[in-house]
């Protein structure tokens with residue numbers, strides 16, 4: 095069954111002295127995730143936000159392989175924000191900005207952009223393993239904000255487990271879904287179609303459904319207009 099972590103570093107696994115935390119899942123999934131983003135973003139420049147960055151390991155990997163993009167990681171958890179900042183410093187990559195505090199349940203989740211102190215119009219929003227470990231309003235906020243902050247043709251990459259046509263794609267995902275809902279009735283593996291409906295409302299269309307290892311998907315959406 096898939097594992098999930100709400101707060102990294104709480105499982106007794108010691109992080110590094112500088113605050114860098116390690117997500118075991120990162121080592122299993124980052125290459126496949128990166129391959130999808132590189133397919134769509136190679137050669138592009140501009141600002142991209144990662145929401146729910148967790149430890150910060152994905153943003154370092156993406157910034158390394160997509161150097162023309164300026165990456166803005168974010169989270170709402172204080173320990174995660176410290177880990178992201180520690181990974182940013184450790185990486186010494188010039189194209190990663192300091193982490194933003196973003197709560198996706200607020201549809202206007204990037205006041206820095208509105209105030210001109212953050213990224214400019216976005217080329218991409220990347221979100222991995224968040225919307226099933228959060229209430230549905232987080233998915234709603236994700237797309238409302240993406241529709242607002244992405245430029246025309248900008249992309250959303252949404253990685254995680256999903257149902258298709260209301261059905262689980264594997265027994266392990268069904269068991270994972272039950273364990274999530276037992277822990278919190280507002281959580282759970284989401285339907286591709288329900289997510290697509292949110293995207294459509296926000297002016298985004300589904301470009302691709304990439305099959306990923308371990309019965310996960312990456313949904314790629316593009317902002318029309």
Ligand SMILES: C[S@@+](CC[C@H](N)C(=O)[O-])C[C@H]1O[C@@H](n2cnc3c(N)ncnc32)[C@H](O)[C@@H]1O
Nearest residue numbers: 099146147148170171196197198199222223224
């Ligand atoms: C399972 S972790 C995934 C972390 C990282 N994306 C990865 O794949 O390794 C879920 C992350 O979502 C963040 N999160 C939960 N609710 C959120 C919200 N309302 N807004 C933004 N981030 C949230 C958590 O703090 C956590 O860092």
